[in-house]
């Protein structure tokens with residue numbers, strides 16, 4: 001069996017990679033992923049300038065996942081653009097993901113102009129779903145703003161682009177976001193980002209778990225898998241087949257990867273569990289998925305991708 005996958009005409013040896021934000025902020029982090037069994041890496045979402053992010057404690061691990069309100073700490077676009085271009089020169093056949101998360105449309109446009117004019121030929125993951133920048137709403141929940149943003153981007157941007165979406169919880173919202181996305185030549189959609197603005201408290205201290213935003217933060221990990229699968233499936237049923245789906249949310253095992261692919265994902269990203277386990281995760285999940293596929297007689301992920309059964 002093989003775990004290879006193809007998105008936008010680019011082939012990846014393994015359909016698993018990290019999720020933006022987890023162990024991918026420094027060039028050491030990214031080099032560690034390069035030297036692992038992961039099929040690709042995605043960089044921490046970049047803003048035009050370096051950001052320190054929110055005050056700590058800003059992330060807390062929990063039995064069923066984690067809560068974070070990092071506040072977009074990152075080393076700035078130049079740092080990540082330099083890294084991915086250098087990597088591209090060393091490994092021209094590898095495709096990777098550069099994540100950007102401007103806190104304004106102007107910032108996103110200026111970063112994409114810089115990338116368009118650069119030597120970078122890889123994927124860009126435009127993060128429309130950061131829940132933790134105080135005072136800034138998630139673009140992904142404003143369908144008109146998503147439309148405006150993509151309209152202005154595709155006036156000039158010609159390289160492979162995807163968007164990172166927040167979770168939606170209403171079937172009409174799946175219809176509405178898919179209607180907007182299907183208007184544009186997107187290469188992929190990554191879904192889901194953390195479930196935003198949850199609240200975790202400690203009954204002993206009677207205090208919230210993290211400092212920023214009065215304790216409100218994004219939830220990741222096992223508890224978000226049902227929502228993640230619903231968003232992968234909901235969009236797989238509505239998006240043009242030319243737009244690949246990158247599934248993320250609640251993946252801890254090869255079986256969880258199998259479920260995301262069954263719902264339609266061509267690639268999967270792992271965040272919370274990758275944060276705990278490090279790059280050995282990719283070896284473990286690859287073996288677990290391989291065993292499941294062998295047991296079921298599947299030779300490639302295309303044998304079962306998107307073939308989830310319903311009762312009717």
Ligand SMILES: C=Cc1c(C(=O)O)[nH]c(=O)[nH]c1=O
Pocket residue numbers: 021045068069070071072073101127129130131132133193194218
């Ligand atoms: C890019 C900011 C994000 C952050 C963050 O930096 O706070 N946390 C998330 O769970 N998702 C994000 O998209």
